[in-house]
Amino acid sequence: MHNCIFCKILTGEIPTLKVYEDTHAIAFLDVNPVSKGHTLVIPKTHYETLSLMPETEFLSYMATVHKVVKGLMKYTDGVNVLQNNGKDAGQLVPHVHFHIIPRRPGDGLKIGEWHVHHDPDLDKVQMVIKSLLKE
Amino acid sequence: MHNCIFCKILTGEIPTLKVYEDTHAIAFLDVNPVSKGHTLVIPKTHYETLSLMPETEFLSYMATVHKVVKGLMKYTDGVNVLQNNGKDAGQLVPHVHFHIIPRRPGDGLKIGEWHVHHDPDLDKVQMVIKSLLKE
Numbered sequence: 001m002h003n004c005i006f007c008k009i010l011t012g013e014i015p016t017l018k019v020y021e022d023t024h025a026i027a028f029l030d031v032n033p034v035s036k037g038h039t040l041v042i043p044k045t046h047y048e049t050l051s052l053m054p055e056t057e058f059l060s061y062m063a064t065v066h067k068v069v070k071g072l073m074k075y076t077d078g079v080n081v082l083q084n085n086g087k088d089a090g091q092l093v094p095h096v097h098f099h100i101i102p103r104r105p106g107d108g109l110k111i112g113e114w115h116v117h118h119d120p121d122l123d124k125v126q127m128v129i130k131s132l133l134k135e
Numbered sequence: 136m137h138n139c140i141f142c143k144i145l146t147g148e149i150p151t152l153k154v155y156e157d158t159h160a161i162a163f164l165d166v167n168p169v170s171k172g173h174t175l176v177i178p179k180t181h182y183e184t185l186s187l188m189p190e191t192e193f194l195s196y197m198a199t200v201h202k203v204v205k206g207l208m209k210y211t212d213g214v215n216v217l218q219n220n221g222k223d224a225g226q227l228v229p230h231v232h233f234h235i236i237p238r239r240p241g242d243g244l245k246i247g248e249w250h251v252h253h254d255p256d257l258d259k260v261q262m263v264i265k266s267l268l269k270e
Contacts, residue, residue: 017261020268027268029261034249037260050216051208055201062197066190069220071268073186078223081185081216082247085204088213089238090247099247103224110245112217112225112234114169125172126152126164133155133162133206 001046006095010044020071024057025064030099034109037075037102041065048094049085065098078103080111136181141230145179155206159192160199165234169244172210172237176200183229184220200233213238215246 001007008014010026019039020027030038043061047053053061065081072079080101084091103109119125136142143149145161154174155162165173178196182188188196200216207214215236219226238244254260 017257019261019264029257029264031257032251033254033257035252036254037264038252039264049208049214050201051205051214053201055198058201059194059197062194063190066185066188066193068268070186071264071270073184073220074267074270075264076223078219078221078226079184079186080224081218081220083216084213084247085208085216086213086238088211088240088242089215089236091213101224103221105223107223109249111249112219112246114244114246116167117170117173119168119171122152122164122166122168126154129154129164129172129174129206129210132209133203135206135209 001095004046004093004095006042006093006097007046010042020064020068022064024060027064027068027100034111035102035104035107037072039068039072039100041068041098041100043096047096049091050083050096051085053096061096065100068100072100072102076102076104082111136230139181139228139230141177141228141232142181145177155199155203157199159195162199162203169246170237170239170242172207174203174207174235176203176233176235178231182231184226185218185231186220188231196231200235203235207235207237211237211239217246
């Protein structure tokens with residue numbers, strides 16, 4: 001897509017530190033890594049969020065994500081897999097990307113460390129989400 | 136697996152707020168939610184990390200994860216997808232699980248907000264990871 005930096009990486013217009021490529025996706029080092037080896041995996045077709053990807057394309061892409069996770073788990077014992085959809089979720093580049101983040105003991109990263117949101121109405125939330133998943 | 140709380144949820148030994156189930160996976164509300172609607176998706180077969188899952192099982196499981204992400208994106212405009220592998224990555228329950236986290240403007244959550252780790256040797260890191268992905 002015009003003006004998408006990840007599409008420009010795909011065409012070669014923007015250089016990148018590629019670590020893997022197949023028919024559906026490429027993996028490259030994040031230029032602003034949160035840890036050594038922080039890798040991004042992007043599908044070759046432009047989709048803004050996961051929910052916009054057709055299932056078949058999503059699964060082909062996930063096969064590559066799986067391969068990269070397995071590779072990085074030979075690099076460090078801990079790996080976070082993170083993908084953000086939408087600005088409210090902190091998505092900066094509107095082209096689907098999975099962050100694969102190698103972790104090391106005592107690295108001080110706070111990914112997935114959070115405060116619990118106490119909710120007295122969990123059963124109501126359950127009903128709403130259950131019905132959304134039936135659509 | 137014996138003593139795995141997610142396996143106990145699967146057998147019904149531990150009650151849960153289930154929102155979806157199919158042949159390969161179930162989705163239920165996290166009892167310690169970070170946001171309203173925080174949902175976990177787990178495969179029915181016990182695997183500790185993604186790298187231990189055979190590709191076919193992984194992709195069947197991911198089809199369910201995709202369905203839940205799509206459902207939750209009807210609930211809020213932003214959704215984080217997070218999965219931790221290994222203690223160093225903050226994995227608390229050693230049974231693969233994806234966190235699907237609905238996000239709202241100004242909710243103050245810090246998932247995926249991080250400090251950049253400046254690395255003068257990105258090209259060396261690239262070589263190492265590239266070779267791990269060739270194995």
